[in-house]
Amino acid sequence: MAAELIWGTAGKPTPYPVTAEARAALAAQGVEAPEELTLYLRTATGRERxxxxxxxxxxxxxxxxxxxxxxxxxxxxxxxxxxxxxxxxLEDADEVTLNQLMYAYVNGVIPDPKALEKAVDGALARTTPRMLAALAVS
Incomplete structure (x- = not known):
């Protein structure tokens, strides 16, 4: 899911789910939890970065x-x-999700996993031949 940002505002509200397991764990602590949290993404300021x-x-x-x-x-x-x-x-988030959320904090958008994979594959396709050529020279 990608968040569409509106410049000059807090951005479009983006839902983040709270699983049934998380709600049950919170209920055991006496904390009531919603089914989802709402993120208001924006790019981080220099100080925040x-x-x-x-x-x-x-x-x-x-x-x-x-x-x-x-x-x-x-x-x-x-x-x-x-x-x-x-x-x-966040207990139910895997490392990929945690990394996506950190990226979203800094850049103001949740990266599309398929677009991210395509970008990484493209970068590898460009750099691998150069790396192999450099290794062959040394």
Whole structure:
């Protein structure tokens, strides 16, 4: 799913699902959770990018990434969103989804997985022959 951004605004609301498992875990903690959270994507400012780069460099585990993404997304969610709900929803996210959400935080759009795969394949097709040629010379 790609978010269509409107320049000068918080962008188009983008839903992020809260799984039944996450809602059950939150209910056990006495926290009521919606079926989905609403992201308001926009590109990160220079200051936000610097902070992001510093924090992402310190992530050592997937749980560290989940904590970072929860903090980042809290600022891109509808007002009144509960960080506990965001964090629990991220328990069901795989590493690809976490990376997509970090990309969305910085760039203001959720990348289309097929377009991303095509771009990576294209980059590899361009660089692989050069790398092989460089190895053959050395």
């Amino acid at each position: 610097k902070t992001f780069q510093g924090r992402v460099a310190s992530c050592r585990t997937t749980d560290d990434q989940r904590e970072l993404v929860a903090d980042l997304l809290l600022g891109r969610m509808a007002e009144g969103s509960d960080r506990r709900v965001i964090r629990e929803a």
